[in-house]
Amino acid sequence: MKNLSYLGLGVVFGLALTKGEAISWFRIQEMFHFQSIHMYGIFMTAVPVGAISLFLLRRLRIRTLQGDLIQIPRKPYHHGVIIGGLIFGFGWALTGACPGPLYAQIGGGYLVTIITFISALAGTWVYALMLPLLPD
Amino acid sequence: MEFLYKPWPWYVAGPIIGLCVPALLLLGNKQLGVSSTLRQICAGCFPANIPFLRYEWKKDTWNLFFVSGILLGGFIGGYFFANPMPTGISENTVSLLKEQGITDIRGLLPSQVFNWPSLLSWKGFLMMVGGGFMVGFGTRYARGCTSGHGIVGLSALQWPSLVATVSFFLGGILFSHFVLPYILAL
Numbered sequence: 001m002k003n004l005s006y007l008g009l010g011v012v013f014g015l016a017l018t019k020g021e022a023i024s025w026f027r028i029q030e031m032f033h034f035q036s037i038h039m040y041g042i043f044m045t046a047v048p049v050g051a052i053s054l055f056l057l058r059r060l061r062i063r064t065l066q067g068d069l070i071q072i073p074r075k076p077y078h079h080g081v082i083i084g085g086l087i088f089g090f091g092w093a094l095t096g097a098c099p100g101p102l103y104a105q106i107g108g109g110y111l112v113t114i115i116t117f118i119s120a121l122a123g124t125w126v127y128a129l130m131l132p133l134l135p136d
Numbered sequence: 137m138e139f140l141y142k143p144w145p146w147y148v149a150g151p152i153i154g155l156c157v158p159a160l161l162l163l164g165n166k167q168l169g170v171s172s173t174l175r176q177i178c179a180g181c182f183p184a185n186i187p188f189l190r191y192e193w194k195k196d197t198w199n200l201f202f203v204s205g206i207l208l209g210g211f212i213g214g215y216f217f218a219n220p221m222p223t224g225i226s227e228n229t230v231s232l233l234k235e236q237g238i239t240d241i242r243g244l245l246p247s248q249v250f251n252w253p254s255l256l257s258w259k260g261f262l263m264m265v266g267g268g269f270m271v272g273f274g275t276r277y278a279r280g281c282t283s284g285h286g287i288v289g290l291s292a293l294q295w296p297s298l299v300a301t302v303s304f305f306l307g308g309i310l311f312s313h314f315v316l317p318y319i320l321a322l
Contacts, residue, residue, distance in 0.1 A: 002164065004201070006163065009159055010204060012209065013156045013209060023244055026223045032312035033228070035225070036226045040146075041147060042149055043286065045154065047290045051291040053157060054161075056158075070161050070162075075285065076296060084274045094316065095263065095268055096245060098171075099282075103203050105245065108214025113250065119269045119272065122269055124174040124178050126269075126273060128186045
């Protein structure tokens with residue numbers, strides 16, 4: 001039952017990505033060439049809405065539906081955020097997709113992007129294999 | 137139903153995306169993040185005794201339900217209620233893409249490149265197979281993607297996520313200016 005609510009929220013998220021054209025290869029090119037506010041507008045509204053929500057959740061000590069204290073996760077710095085981040089950026093420019101849109105593009109009926117998705121799995125798998133050799 | 141066919145402006149789509157952050161926390165202390173599902177699927181399907189893929193991936197099945205929802209949302213918004221009009225990108229982008237050989241701007245992806253036969257060409261192979269690989273490799277190396285670092289990390293005001301997000305954009309900007317034109321010309 002609970003998993004169904006995650007599924008439902010995924011539908012909302014996927015619908016917003018799709019209808020907001022954040023999964024559009026064309027919009028991604030437009031963004032990287034600074035030719036419209038559209039994609040930047042999505043980020044610049046999503047992040048403050050998220051930040052204000054997190055602030056209020058913390059401030060008002062709101063608990064989860066199970067009554068637990070809300071935990072705001074931390075992601076410490078490692079050099080991978082730069083090296084991996086750049087590599088991901090290259091792939092984003094090629095495919096027009098970050099991981100969320102990988103799923104939404106398939107759902108949108110662009111079945112050939114299943115190949116993009118499988119290739120992303122391969123990339124993650126090769127990263128896992130090479131992990132001991134990579135600078136952190 | 138009209139609003140389901142039309143693309144949504146950024147000031148509608150953005151806040152909905154932002155609200156997914158508190159919604160997941162309230163539902164069960166879950167953190168929005170999509171790229172981790174790629175690791176989960178690898179761990180579930182081809183662990184191959186790799187230490188990084190031997191972890192309790194089943195504890196995070198909620199995430200697999202979430203991404204199934206994304207797929208379904210993509211189907212509803214991109215296929216069932218597909219926008220019948222060409223994407224409303226700026227005229228400058230239209231002419232730039234035209235110069236690079238992309239003349240058909242209908243749908244969400246250029247059908248001239250993203251089709252099955254094109255996988256056998258250098259252009260299609262590099263864009264789909266090469267691009268997908270870099271998305272999967274890079275996001276795991278960065279330990280997050282546009283959702284985990286770009287939306288959640290920035291919302292939580294964490295500077296490593298800012299460094300990650302700047303790197304995502306820098307990589308994309310450099311690549312689409314200096315490399316992509318050559319690939320599209322193949």
